[in-house]
Amino acid sequence: MRLRGLCTLVIVAVWFLLPTGLRATEQADLAVQQSQLDLSAVFERLRDWGKAEAYLQEAAKGPSVKVRAEALKGIERVRNISERSVDNSSLKLANYYATQHLWSEAEKQYLAAAKDGTKEVQRRALEGLMRVRDKIPRIRFAEDLESGFDIVFGLIARMLGALTVLAVVMIAFQIVRQIQRRIEVLPFVVSNEANQAQITYWLSYAQAMVQSTNALPIAGRTTGPSSVLPYLQLPGLQEKLPDLGELSVSGVKLPVNELLQRFGRPRVRISGGWTCDASHGTAFAQLERRRGLFRYEPYASIKREIPVHWQDQELELFAYHILIKAAETYVS
Amino acid sequence: MSREPSTSVPTDRPEALKNFVEGRDQFNAYLGKGGSGELQEASRLFEEAANSDPDFDLAWFYHALTRVELRDSRTAIRELERLVDKGVDFLPEAYLQLAYARTKTYIDEEYYKAEQELERATAEAARASARELEPVIEAYRVFLYAVMGGRLDRADVQRRGDYLDKAIRLGEMNLRRKLRRRERHSVALIKMELHNAVGIAYMWKGWWVAEAFSKQQEKFWRLASNHFQQALALRMNPVRVHQNLGTLLQLQGRQFQVVKGEGHLEEAEDCYRSAIREYEVAITLNPLDQFPYFELARLYARLAQWELAQERFTYGRLQRGEPKSVKWERLERAIAERDASILDEE
Numbered sequence: 001m002r003l004r005g006l007c008t009l010v011i012v013a014v015w016f017l018l019p020t021g022l023r024a025t026e027q028a029d030l031a032v033q034q035s036q037l038d039l040s041a042v043f044e045r046l047r048d049w050g051k052a053e054a055y056l057q058e059a060a061k062g063p064s065v066k067v068r069a070e071a072l073k074g075i076e077r078v079r080n081i082s083e084r085s086v087d088n089s090s091l092k093l094a095n096y097y098a099t100q101h102l103w104s105e106a107e108k109q110y111l112a113a114a115k116d117g118t119k120e121v122q123r124r125a126l127e128g129l130m131r132v133r134d135k136i137p138r139i140r141f142a143e144d145l146e147s148g149f150d151i152v153f154g155l156i157a158r159m160l161g162a163l164t165v166l167a168v169v170m171i172a173f174q175i176v177r178q179i180q181r182r183i184e185v186l187p188f189v190v191s192n193e194a195n196q197a198q199i200t201y202w203l204s205y206a207q208a209m210v211q212s213t214n215a216l217p218i219a220g221r222t223t224g225p226s227s228v229l230p231y232l233q234l235p236g237l238q239e240k241l242p243d244l245g246e247l248s249v250s251g252v253k254l255p256v257n258e259l260l261q262r263f264g265r266p267r268v269r270i271s272g273g274w275t276c277d278a279s280h281g282t283a284f285a286q287l288e289r290r291r292g293l294f295r296y297e298p299y300a301s302i303k304r305e306i307p308v309h310w311q312d313q314e315l316e317l318f319a320y321h322i323l324i325k326a327a328e329t330y331v332s
Numbered sequence: 333m334s335r336e337p338s339t340s341v342p343t344d345r346p347e348a349l350k351n352f353v354e355g356r357d358q359f360n361a362y363l364g365k366g367g368s369g370e371l372q373e374a375s376r377l378f379e380e381a382a383n384s385d386p387d388f389d390l391a392w393f394y395h396a397l398t399r400v401e402l403r404d405s406r407t408a409i410r411e412l413e414r415l416v417d418k419g420v421d422f423l424p425e426a427y428l429q430l431a432y433a434r435t436k437t438y439i440d441e442e443y444y445k446a447e448q449e450l451e452r453a454t455a456e457a458a459r460a461s462a463r464e465l466e467p468v469i470e471a472y473r474v475f476l477y478a479v480m481g482g483r484l485d486r487a488d489v490q491r492r493g494d495y496l497d498k499a500i501r502l503g504e505m506n507l508r509r510k511l512r513r514r515e516r517h518s519v520a521l522i523k524m525e526l527h528n529a530v531g532i533a534y535m536w537k538g539w540w541v542a543e544a545f546s547k548q549q550e551k552f553w554r555l556a557s558n559h560f561q562q563a564l565a566l567r568m569n570p571v572r573v574h575q576n577l578g579t580l581l582q583l584q585g586r587q588f589q590v591v592k593g594e595g596h597l598e599e600a601e602d603c604y605r606s607a608i609r610e611y612e613v614a615i616t617l618n619p620l621d622q623f624p625y626f627e628l629a630r631l632y633a634r635l636a637q638w639e640l641a642q643e644r645f646t647y648g649r650l651q652r653g654e655p656k657s658v659k660w661e662r663l664e665r666a667i668a669e670r671d672a673s674i675l676d677e678e
Binding site: 113206209210212213316317318320321323324327 | 340343344345346347349353354356357360384
């Protein structure tokens with residue numbers, strides 16, 4: 001008894017001997033602990049479970065035993081509520097997706113609910129999962145089909161693209177080949193446009209006559225080679241080339257028309273002139289043969305007197321002479 | 333890739349080429365419309381082309397074709413023989429035309445030569461891979477057999493019948509055969525030649541082989557007429573088909589006159605008058621051919637229309653043609669003596 005009394009005396013003495021500042025700190029800690037508990041209550045009302053739990057955890061560390069006990073209970077309560085809330089939201093979301101026939105999304109949400117939810121939520125999530133998975137194989141097939149179509153159409157589009165490029169290249173190649181098989185008559189050097197027109201007319205006439213009558217028919221037969229000469233391109237009557245624009249291959253742009261003009265050079269080139277005065281004239285022509293892709297070399301030349309009184313007859317014969325020499329140059 | 337066009341110009345003389353292409357233009361017009369003016373002009377232009385350049389083989393060839401059409405087969409044969417000997421690069425066509433020219437002489441020896449030329453044409457066409465010539469060669473072969481069956485002077489009825497049967501069999505087989513794709517008018521020309529030749533074969537079969545006024549003869553002549561009509565439908569103004577129709581009608585008239593005699597002269601005269609119409613059409617289309625003048629003169633003589641007979645006789649003698657001089661002399665005598673029975677003398 002004497003010892004107990006002595007201890008009490010010591011404690012009381014220590015208490016009274018403690019500095020006043022230390023006692024004030026203890027009072028402040030209690031107030032903070034209480035305010036943390038109050039804040040947690042506010043956030044719990046606001047259904048902000050995370051913040052509410054955080055304040056409760058702080059309150060649980062404070063000096064007051066009573067407040068600490070209350071905070072610990074609060075932590076347990078808030079967490080339960082929050083978990084329940086999370087489970088319910090996944091389930092609700094899954095149900096929503098299921099009503100919208102968004103089966104894949106519904107499946108994901110049901111799986112989330114079944115994994116982390118309460119027992120009741122898990123049961124309902126599993127039921128939903130089974131329901132949804134009944135639907136999913138068909139949907140997956142449709143999705144596979146859709147993606148299959150995408151792949152096939154993608155391939156077709158690429159093939160069409162490749163074919164278009166190939167077609168343009170082939171057309172360009174064919175045009176170049178056609179031009180390379182031609183005989184081109186360049187504008188003649190003449191004193192006036194009328195003379196140029198006359199030369200062109202007689203060349204055109206002679207060509208038309210040769211082309212239309214060169215078949216090798218016999219009585220009752222009109223087959224045979226269709227033409228004696230390749231196409232003769234006359235000045236002012238050039239065939240317009242198709243506009244193939246630019247061809248883009250792997251990002252590189254090819255100027256097709258420029259290439260056509262560069263490589264499409266006729267096999268034979270004819271140039272010439274016609275000089276005349278009041279009574280007399282002379283027509284001449286120079287024939288060149290292409291060697292290789294670009295180079296031309298002279299092959300033959302023609303000269304014919306064109307008296308004014310026999311101008312048409314002589315021009316006609318001059319045109320036939322050009323055709324004969326052009327054919328000879330062509331096969332040289 | 334399109335085949336590269338041929339570039340061989342067959343002459344190096346501008347004048348020759350000019351005349352040649354203008355000649356071809358005229359000749360094509362003749363083939364299309366059958367006008368004798370175009371044919372004569374074509375012949376002249378080809379001749380000028382050939383004279384400008386004697387080595388211009390194609391011009392000689394076409395000149396020969398026009399000579400055959402103008403009933404001057406002798407000149408054509410001479411020119412074509414020279415081309416064949418020279419070995420021109422269109423030998424199948426040259427042999428074929430040589431065969432045709434020989435056929436059109438209507439002389440027995442020439443028929444056998446024509447048969448050989450057709451064999452050579454076939455061989456050369458095969459060598460040159462000119463398959464498109466095959467139907468033409470066959471058409472000419474049918475024509476040759478039909479002519480041989482009808483006109484071989486020293487042939488018995490059996491031999492005539494054999495040639496005519498060959499012509500009919502071959503002709504109908506070729507008419508059934510589907511020709512390869514080619515120009516439409518070319519197909520028409522070949523078919524026309526075949527119908528004409530088969531018609532000739534039936535016509536002579538009715539005359540030489542079948543009994544007069546028998547069902548068989550009626551059938552042959554009906555078939556002949558059908559073939560001629562089909563030939564007429566296939567080409568504008570085919571002179572030879574009109575002439576053949578005239579010959580068919582004339583044969584029918586002769587039969588009434590010779591076999592049935594006095595009581596059937598009216599039927600005979602009807603046939604003669606129809607025949608006259610056909611020959612007159614032929615003369616309108618080609619006034620340069622001697623044959624229809626000769627036949628008209630004979631028909632008018634049989635109808636005792638002596639002035640008309642004399643007129644046709646006179647015009648006919650001015651033209652070229654195949655009727656032999658002995659026949660002309662007989663006709664001349666008949667007209668002079670106003671005695672149609674002279675025409676039937678052997």
